[in-house]
Amino acid sequence: MADQTDLLKNYPYDPTANLGQAVEDEPEPTLSMPPKRFALWLFIVSIIMIFASMTSAYIVRKAEGNWQDFELPGVLWLSTAVLVVSSFTVQMAWNAAKKDELGQVKAWMFVTFALGLVFLYLQWESWVRLVQINVYLVGNPSGSFLYVLTGLHAFHLITGLVYLAITTVKAYRYKIHSQNLIEIEVPAIYWHFLDVLWILLFGFLLWSHMS
Amino acid sequence: MAEIAHSAALDVHAGHAHDHDHDHEHHDSFWTKYVFTTDHKMIAKQFLVTGLFWAFIGGAMSMLFRIQLGFPDANLDWLKPILGGWIQDGKLDQNFYLALVTMHGTIMVFFVLTAGLSGTFSNFLIPLQIGARDMASGFMNMLSYWFFFLSSVVMFISIFIETGPAGGGWTIYPPLNALPQANPGSGLGMTMWLVAMALFIVSQLLGGINYITTVINLRTRGMSFSRLPLTIWAFFVTAILGLLSFPVLFSAALLLIFDRSFGTSFFLSEIYINGEALPNLGGSPVLFQHLFWFLGHPEVYIVILPALGITSEIIATNSRKPIFGYRAMVGSILGIGTLSFIVWAHHMFVTGMNPFLGSIFMFLTLIIAVPSAVKAFNYITTLWKGNLVFTPAMLFSIALVSLFISGGLTGIILGNSALDIQLHDTYFVVAHFHLVMGSAAFFGMMAGIYHWFPKMFGRMMNDKLGYVHFWMTFIGVYAVFFPMHYTGIAGFPRRYYSFTSFETFSKFQDLNVFISIAAFVTFAAQAIFIVNFFWSMYRGRRAPMNPWRSNTLEWTTPIEPGHGNWPGEIPTVYRWPYDYSKPGAAEDFIAQHIPYSQTPESNLAHEVDPVEAYDADLTVDTHAQHRG
Numbered sequence: 001m002a003d004q005t006d007l008l009k010n011y012p013y014d015p016t017a018n019l020g021q022a023v024e025d026e027p028e029p030t031l032s033m034p035p036k037r038f039a040l041w042l043f044i045v046s047i048i049m050i051f052a053s054m055t056s057a058y059i060v061r062k063a064e065g066n067w068q069d070f071e072l073p074g075v076l077w078l079s080t081a082v083l084v085v086s087s088f089t090v091q092m093a094w095n096a097a098k099k100d101e102l103g104q105v106k107a108w109m110f111v112t113f114a115l116g117l118v119f120l121y122l123q124w125e126s127w128v129r130l131v132q133i134n135v136y137l138v139g140n141p142s143g144s145f146l147y148v149l150t151g152l153h154a155f156h157l158i159t160g161l162v163y164l165a166i167t168t169v170k171a172y173r174y175k176i177h178s179q180n181l182i183e184i185e186v187p188a189i190y191w192h193f194l195d196v197l198w199i200l201l202f203g204f205l206l207w208s209h210m211s
Numbered sequence: 212m213a214e215i216a217h218s219a220a221l222d223v224h225a226g227h228a229h230d231h232d233h234d235h236e237h238h239d240s241f242w243t244k245y246v247f248t249t250d251h252k253m254i255a256k257q258f259l260v261t262g263l264f265w266a267f268i269g270g271a272m273s274m275l276f277r278i279q280l281g282f283p284d285a286n287l288d289w290l291k292p293i294l295g296g297w298i299q300d301g302k303l304d305q306n307f308y309l310a311l312v313t314m315h316g317t318i319m320v321f322f323v324l325t326a327g328l329s330g331t332f333s334n335f336l337i338p339l340q341i342g343a344r345d346m347a348s349g350f351m352n353m354l355s356y357w358f359f360f361l362s363s364v365v366m367f368i369s370i371f372i373e374t375g376p377a378g379g380g381w382t383i384y385p386p387l388n389a390l391p392q393a394n395p396g397s398g399l400g401m402t403m404w405l406v407a408m409a410l411f412i413v414s415q416l417l418g419g420i421n422y423i424t425t426v427i428n429l430r431t432r433g434m435s436f437s438r439l440p441l442t443i444w445a446f447f448v449t450a451i452l453g454l455l456s457f458p459v460l461f462s463a464a465l466l467l468i469f470d471r472s473f474g475t476s477f478f479l480s481e482i483y484i485n486g487e488a489l490p491n492l493g494g495s496p497v498l499f500q501h502l503f504w505f506l507g508h509p510e511v512y513i514v515i516l517p518a519l520g521i522t523s524e525i526i527a528t529n530s531r532k533p534i535f536g537y538r539a540m541v542g543s544i545l546g547i548g549t550l551s552f553i554v555w556a557h558h559m560f561v562t563g564m565n566p567f568l569g570s571i572f573m574f575l576t577l578i579i580a581v582p583s584a585v586k587a588f589n590y591i592t593t594l595w596k597g598n599l600v601f602t603p604a605m606l607f608s609i610a611l612v613s614l615f616i617s618g619g620l621t622g623i624i625l626g627n628s629a630l631d632i633q634l635h636d637t638y639f640v641v642a643h644f645h646l647v648m649g650s651a652a653f654f655g656m657m658a659g660i661y662h663w664f665p666k667m668f669g670r671m672m673n674d675k676l677g678y679v680h681f682w683m684t685f686i687g688v689y690a691v692f693f694p695m696h697y698t699g700i701a702g703f704p705r706r707y708y709s710f711t712s713f714e715t716f717s718k719f720q721d722l723n724v725f726i727s728i729a730a731f732v733t734f735a736a737q738a739i740f741i742v743n744f745f746w747s748m749y750r751g752r753r754a755p756m757n758p759w760r761s762n763t764l765e766w767t768t769p770i771e772p773g774h775g776n777w778p779g780e781i782p783t784v785y786r787w788p789y790d791y792s793k794p795g796a797a798e799d800f801i802a803q804h805i806p807y808s809q810t811p812e813s814n815l816a817h818e819v820d821p822v823e824a825y826d827a828d829l830t831v832d833t834h835a836q837h838r839g
């Protein structure tokens with residue numbers, strides 16, 4: 001029974017696994033997907049709601065006028081590129097796991113992790129540039145929003161990095177292989193999501209600073 | 212040990228569970244069993260007890276401000292031992308009055324009627340009623356409780372700090388709650404409020420993700436969505452509402468934290484204090500209200516939907532009739548859930564919003580009355596000509612329907628943007644939401660406790676005490692909240708410390724005295740419940756397997772289910788949960804796990820078990836012989 005305490009670990013979950021009798025004359029089993037991946041998607045929904053509400057607040061506030069104009073730091077293009085590349089590398093790690101090439105899994109995880117750190121550094125750099133053009137956290141909300149939005153995304157990216165690190169440790173313990181893909185699938189999907197989230201956010205900011 | 216033998220005699224399975232406990236679970240220490248448990252049933256009890264604790268604190272606070280409102284001239288020195296410095300010269304401190312109102316609202320809405328109600332019953336009933344061994348992740352579930360606990364600790368400590376807890380209303384509008392100068396509670400008290408609520412949101416998200424994942428993925432064989440008990444539908448939609456709206460409250464709180472602690476101006480602009488201008492420019496306080504009510508309105512349905520789900524189950528069971536309009540009930544839960552996201556600005560009609568926008572929100576708001584009315588009608592038609600069994604849970608459920616209707620009607624009045632100009636922020640609003648949300652959801656919680664107590668603790672609550680508790684509470688809440696409609700129409704604003712300085716209001720002082728006395732009596736009546744609750748836990752009559760002769764799966768578990776719920780296999784589900792008083796059937800209920808092949812006498816034409824459809828005659832024959 002102890003194993004039952006965390007059913008996320010017990011996929012595929014089959015409530016009738018311990019049925020002694022033949023199951024042919026039983027009703028259909030209910031729809032079921034890996035609970036861990038499903039829970040991740042729900043978690044992603046809640047993150048989307050945070051950013052959706054923030055950007056809505058941004059739009060509403062901007063429409064009221066008294067909105068300071070300035071150029072977005074160009075370094076954000078570079079950081080975007082870095083994050084896109086990291087999405088490819090995490091995919092390589094996932095693919096390697098499918099083929100049980102553990103060495104490659106570890107290598108690609110390291111590359112992804114490093115690219116994540118580079119991204120964070122570039123985001124920091126963009127804040128430095130903002131300060132140079134006298135846009136501060138405290139001041140007109142157009143600047144404050146930019147700091148909060150990028151900061152909030154960076155915070156989520158850090159949680160992604162922690163997750164990647166944990167997964168890498170698991171790779172060293174031989175827990176990641178083609179029979180146990182869920183272990184790498186979940187962090188990889190999360191990382192892809194953080195990438196897409198940033199691209200959307202960056203697109204939104206570009207659009208806002210153009211119009 | 213004698214008790215174990217006793218329950219084993221009642222049911223073989225129960226014996227199983229106990230053997231099991233004793234043979235294999237010696238490693239369950241006090242800590243893993245009662246504190247850091249991953250068993251959904253124990254976590255539910257943790258939520259319940261914490262919720263009841265908060266209900267006591269929140270209720271006691273309302274007693275304090277009712278003393279002030281009913282008896283403004285009374286000498287309150289006798290309260291000094293509890294309130295200390297908040298009583299000066301026999302009078303309640305005015306800022307502390309505001310803090311009491313604020314904390315009462317926060318505690319009741321979030322800690323009692325969200326965590327205490329939905330936390331308890333979602334946790335307890337989802338796995339038991341869908342046929343699962345536990346939640347999808349017991350660990351996340353445990354975290355959910357402990358985040359709630361931490362949040363409770365922070366909120367509780369904030370009551371005792373020198374400047375007092377937050378005092379700007381449970382809706383924490385800026386600038387009042389953004390500027391420490393605004394009110395003593397707006398300093399450290401408000402900071403702690405925000406920290407506590409951030410932890411609370413984390414707890415809600417962890418819980419909600421778990422509930423949704425469990426309902427979708429861990430249903431037992433045969434438990435299709437169209438066979439889910441309405442309780443589960445309600446908890447499921449509630450969890451979705453929480454998942455979508457609590458992150459928005461988080462955004463609002465985060466921006467408020469930046470305004471408070473880092474000097475940004477998201478919500479602040481052009482403010483003068485004592486003739487001095489603050490540096491903040493360019494913020495918008497109305498923006499905060501949009502963010503807050505985008506959570507706030509779904510939140511009121513997060514509070515009421517579980518209560519409505521519980522009611523559906525209890526009313527059908529105790530009317531011995533199928534629920535009327537199962538599909539309409541599901542449809543209205545979904546409809547209410549969807550609509551609740553597009554009506555939030557009805558709380559903001561008087562913020563100077565564009566009147567055209569106001570009429571759009573008025574229109575959308577009034578539509579929500581339709582699915583609400585569908586639910587009310589379906590409860591009444593379920594009761595109609597039923598063989599009603601008036602258990603305390605049933606009485607609380609019927610009363611919930613009454614309260615939901617009385618409070619819902621005034622919602623339609625408030626939803627008119629023109630009428631709301633007069634009524635906004637008066638006691639009319641207080642009457643509205645205390646009937647439709649406060650009392651109705653509280654009654655749902657009580658109904659749930661009386662109904663599932665036997666499953667939670669293996670013993671029955673005392674009926675007689677339950678009836679006394681019910682009637683005192685039912686008459687009590689109407690006596691308290693109904694008169695508030697009059698004071699509200701007369702123009703009494705809410706959240707005022709005292710009305711004695713307004714000549715027009717003095718003629719209502721009698722009414723305020725009446726309300727206060729009714730409130731004291733109602734609060735005192737809750738002691739009956741508390742005594743009954745704890746006494747029955749240890750001394751109550753032992754519960755039979757299925758005390759209410761109910762159809763749902765939780766009653767197929769042993770009387771005191773162990774971790775994993777069913778000692779053997781999980782039952783399979785063959786039918787919907789509302790086969791009560793089916794024509795032709797031997798008993799007036801047929802539980803969900805009974806195959807059609809065992810009930811040939813009552814089956815309708817299409818009701819055949821999946822494979823037996825090929826070979827119906829044969830199956831029916833064998834079983835008929837079998838039954839002899």
Ligand code: HEM
Pocket residue numbers: 382511512514515557558576577579580583618619620621622623624625626627631634635636640643644647648649
């Ligand atoms: C027929 C459906 C309903 C309508 C049309 C409706 C309409 C309204 C309106 C217009 C207000 C704002 C009044 C004002 O501040 O001036 C209001 C307040 C409120 N309603 Fe309702 N309501 C309905 C049902 C409900 C339900 C089912 C609940 C809870 C379960 C609820 C809980 C509340 C609460 C808590 C407030 C006050 C919030 C505050 O200002 O502190 N309402 N309602």
Ligand SMILES: [Cu+2]
Pocket residue numbers: 507508511554555557558
């Ligand atoms: Cu509302």
